[in-house]
Amino acid sequence: MLYTSMDLQESRPLVEGFTRKYPFIRVEIYRANGEDVSQRMIxxxxxxxxxxxxxxxxxxxxxxxxxxxxxxxxxxxxxxxxPRQARDPGGQWVATRYNMLVLAWNTDLISAAEAPGRYEDLLHSRWRGRMGIEADDQIWLATLFGLWGEARAMDFFRRLGAQQLSVRSGHTLLAQMIVAGDVALSPTIYNHRAEALKGRGAPIDWRPLEPVVAIPNVVMLARRAPHPHAAMLFVDYILSSEGQVALAKLGRVTAHPFVKADPPYLNQGFAYRTVDLQAFLRNFARYDSLWQELLIGRR
Structure with missing residues (x-):
């Protein structure tokens, strides 16, 4: 049994590739958002x-x-x-893919020349009341606090919170709202999602605001897994170059350093930072308090 937050249109083809390799194994999938999956397992x-x-x-x-x-x-x-940052020091997980938080905008409403090119550009008065953010991206705030330091980050997020933000739950929903023109732009869109919508002809484009925050997706083996040997075959498959190429073909940003994303510019040509997961969770209460105070509570 595979529990995953990956969309079924992506997780099913990945599993089909695995079962073609190991036809004697049958895989069931439970898919929901990451928080629901973790809560169900707990x-x-x-x-x-x-x-x-x-x-x-x-x-x-x-x-x-x-x-x-x-x-x-x-x-x-x-x-x-x-690489070291893609592996748990305790040996309990390895990264499989990354969600890159980037700026995306509606191309019918905003030209590429007008779209922000730096984080500070988001603070311009022209974006007041036109910008959306995802409701639970505390990890974005936490990473920028770590990179910029307290003074700069506090100033940035306080001023961003004054921009009359539209707060929505779900990165996919927020991207769809940009396409519909309900929100003109957002700095918390997954670039693989924006790229997929753009490829289907939707009026959306994206660019990195550096440094981009890269959220790792990882694979773990459950304690008391009912099928541990089959489970390890799946872990080996998703981490192999074959499995990573399959993820890249599905438009995902792969974690394997020698498997290029498709297209490669999904994770090349810009600076990005991955998240220290344990440090983030240890300090989650503080970051959540800042998130609510500076952004969510100021709508």
């Missing part, structure tokens, strides 16, 4: 219901499960090809 384990074999999802949600001791260490030679 609830099941507290009830001593051990259904899941592999959890592939946003790093924050996987680490929540690991902090409950519902995962286990695993070894795969595939992990050796990944």
């Amino acid at each position: 609830t099941e384990y507290r009830a001593r219901r051990y259904l899941v074999d592999v959890f592939e999802g946003t790093g924050m949600d996987v680490v929540k499960v690991l902090n409950e001791a519902y995962g286990q260490r695993y070894f795969t030679p595939r992990a050796g090809g990944y």
Whole structure:
């Protein structure tokens, strides 16, 4: 059983590639957003219901499960090809893909020349009342606080919160609202989602505001997995170059350093920073308080 936050139109083809390689294994998928998946797994384990074999999802949600001791260490030679920041020092997860938070805008409403090119450009009065953000991107704030320092980050987010932001739950929903013209622009859009919509002819484009915040999605092996050997075959597959190429063909930004995203500019040509998941969760209460105070509470 695979638990994942990856959309079914992407997770199903990935699983189909795996089962073609291992036709004797049948894979069931439970898909929901990362928070719901992690909460379901935690609830099941507290009830001593051990259904899941592999959890592939946003790093924050996987680490929540690991902090409950519902995962286990695993070894795969595939992990050796990944950079240090893409691997858990404790051996309980490896990154599979990244969600890059970028600026996206409606091309019918804003030209490329007009669109912001730096974070500070978001503070211009012309964007007041026209900008949206995702409701739960505290990790974006936390990463920029870590990079910029307290004084600069506090000033930026306080001024951003004064821009009469439209706050919406769900990155996909927010991207669709940009396409519909309900929101003119947003700095919290996943670039692979904007690129997919653009490829289908939707009036949307994107650019990185550097440094881009890269949110890792990771794969973990469940403690008491009912099918641990089949589970490890899946872990090996998704981390292999074959599995990573399959993810790239689905438009995802791959974590493997030698497998290029498709198109390559999804993660090339700009600076990005990955998130220290454990440090973020240790300090989540503070970052959530700042997020609510500076952005959500000031709408």
